[in-house]
Amino acid sequence: MRFVEAEGDSPRINGLSHTLNGDRCTLQWLWPSGVEAVYIGKAEAEQAAFRGTPELASLKLYTRAEYKANNGYHVRLEGIGRYRFTVYIYEEGAEDGKVIWLQSDGLSELDVSAGRAKIRYSVKQKTGFFQRYKTVSIQVTAEVPIAKDVLCYVKKAGGYPASKDDGMMYPFAAAFASGRNVLPPIEVGKQDFVRVFFTDGPRFAQLYELVPE
Numbered sequence: 001m002r003f004v005e006a007e008g009d010s011p012r013i014n015g016l017s018h019t020l021n022g023d024r025c026t027l028q029w030l031w032p033s034g035v036e037a038v039y040i041g042k043a044e045a046e047q048a049a050f051r052g053t054p055e056l057a058s059l060k061l062y063t064r065a066e067y068k069a070n071n072g073y074h075v076r077l078e079g080i081g082r083y084r085f086t087v088y089i090y091e092e093g094a095e096d097g098k099v100i101w102l103q104s105d106g107l108s109e110l111d112v113s114a115g116r117a118k119i120r121y122s123v124k125q126k127t128g129f130f131q132r133y134k135t136v137s138i139q140v141t142a143e144v145p146i147a148k149d150v151l152c153y154v155k156k157a158g159g160y161p162a163s164k165d166d167g168m169m170y171p172f173a174a175a176f177a178s179g180r181n182v183l184p185p186i187e188v189g190k191q192d193f194v195r196v197f198f199t200d201g202p203r204f205a206q207l208y209e210l211v212p213e
Helices: 064-070
Strands: 002-005 014-021 024-030 037-044 060-063 073-076 082-094 097-102 109-113 117-127 133-142 151-157 168-171 179-182 186-189 192-198 208-212
Touching: 014 082, 014 109, 024 082, 060 064, 064 073, 117 151, 117 192, 133 192, 186 192, 192 208
Parallel strands: 002 097, 117 208
Antiparallel strands: 014 024, 024 073, 037 060, 037 082, 082 097, 082 109, 117 133, 133 179, 133 186, 151 168, 151 192
16 A cells, blocks of 8 residues: 555546534545545644645545445534545555555645634723722633633723734733633723733634633
């Protein structure tokens, strides 16, 4: 069994798509003429981006007959995050024996989201009548552990910030455990307002749902 880079007139996977019904994911694709089986790989999307040739033991053999009988390939998605599915064409009668073809065009790969974990946060402020500053308390309640670089808080004078770039952004000093996290209070000016944001919205919004309380 050999992994070989597809080139020229090598058979290729096209039209890879998916549908979701709850936690049940169905993959479908166009089979090249004469191809009777594929191997299917599944990995966390961020790890898959840095992975080289997969281990054969991590792949699942799936035949064209099974695909036709089931109208696709079905798999249950567990937990949260994004998974990358890769469909590799398998040929037993190839010129060089049994071959698994590697496609570099991206058409045989597909990222699927398994759901988002909720991150709830609250920002409470307290000030005295004659004080120049007010105390802000932030509480974060997470369904799963969260790395410290996922969230930040933003301070803006005169009103609440609309985005992480709408004011002065500050990182959090520690990761967030699953459950309630009460952070040390911070002091800001009387006209300052604070909100919590993702440090990278397009990236982390696929994994988590940030909900103000």
